[in-house]
Amino acid sequence: MTSASNWASPPTRPPLIETLVSGVDRYNPSNVSILEDYLYHQIRSEEYDCLANLAILKLYQFNPDLYNPDVVINILIKALTSAPFPDFNLCVSLLDDRPAPPANQDEPDPLPALLPTLTALHNLLQQCRFPAFWALYRSDEVEGLRDNYTVECVGFEGAVRQVAVRAVKAAFTSIGSERLGTYLDLSGADLSAYVEKLGWTTNESGVVSIPPNPDNQIESTVVQENIQLPQLTKVITHAAQTSLPIVPAVN
Structure with missing residues (x-):
């Protein structure tokens, strides 16, 4: 499973991205295109860098004019396959509330319509309900997500299977x-x-x-504490010295 150090700084992260993510430049809006290009590199190469993707969402928070719904959806798709880690919820927590767009809008924001589906898929993975996940993912309801997004995410289904494999190995x-x-x-x-x-x-x-x-191995563990008598005497003495005096009840 991914260690905390690899999560914070994946070995596949380029030096330029390391500099952006680790310093104050992560809040510089002029760097958003670099981080977005890095996201699409992750999509094409099966790499994953949650911290860099979170930096994009934070820049969108600070600069709403930079918001790109396709980028957000791709970030959520990558985070989806990190289960059981909380990456998906971390990403969602940085999203502003966006109402569903009018039906007659020329280019509606696809995120409000897809977010409930992505959340449902995430919940099924978190609950290890893998057959239900695949049933929903293959359904007509998710056709738009499959045809427009996950089809471009190299190794997406393989990454989902790895989530299932981790659960099976543990149970x-x-x-x-x-x-x-x-x-x-x-x-x-x-x-x-x-x-x-x-x-x-x-x-x-x-x-x-x-x-x-x-x-997956059940092994009994015996916890034995070795307390010497002098140590126990010190504990009793300290307790006696610090205990409050007992006040007799007044009739």
Whole structure:
């Protein structure tokens, strides 16, 4: 899983972006185009830099005239696949309230219409309801999001599957291949190839074995405190000296 240091400063972040994000220049509106170009690099390369994307949203807050709805939607799509981390909620917290645009507007803002769908997808991932996520994602309701945005996000579905894989690794030592397929939206040869790529094994009964890891191994832990008698005496003495006197009740 992503460490805090990698989240704050991904190894793929270019030096120029590091300078912008780490200094006061992150609030300079003239740098917004550089950060937006970096976002589209993330879209094309399967890289991810939440802190740089948050800097874009903060610049939009300070400078509403810079607002670009397509950029915001792409930021939310990238944050969607960071579950179970709270990146999506961090991004949403920086969005201003935007009412739904009039139906007769030439170029309406797509964000108010898509934000509820993105939020619903995020909630399903956070709740590990993966079959429901794929059902919603494949539905006609989300066709606009798929055709106009996620299709451009290289590796989006693979990143969602990695969210499911992280959850399975943390909760299972073995799982039926059919059930796993519903989590990954894969079946048949595609599922077998994916499982093999993960280094997991499937037996003749169709049960997939998950290698041991710190999250799926139940181990009892014995906590033993070693307190010496002199230490205990000091504690009792200190308690006796600091305790309040008992005042007798007055009849």
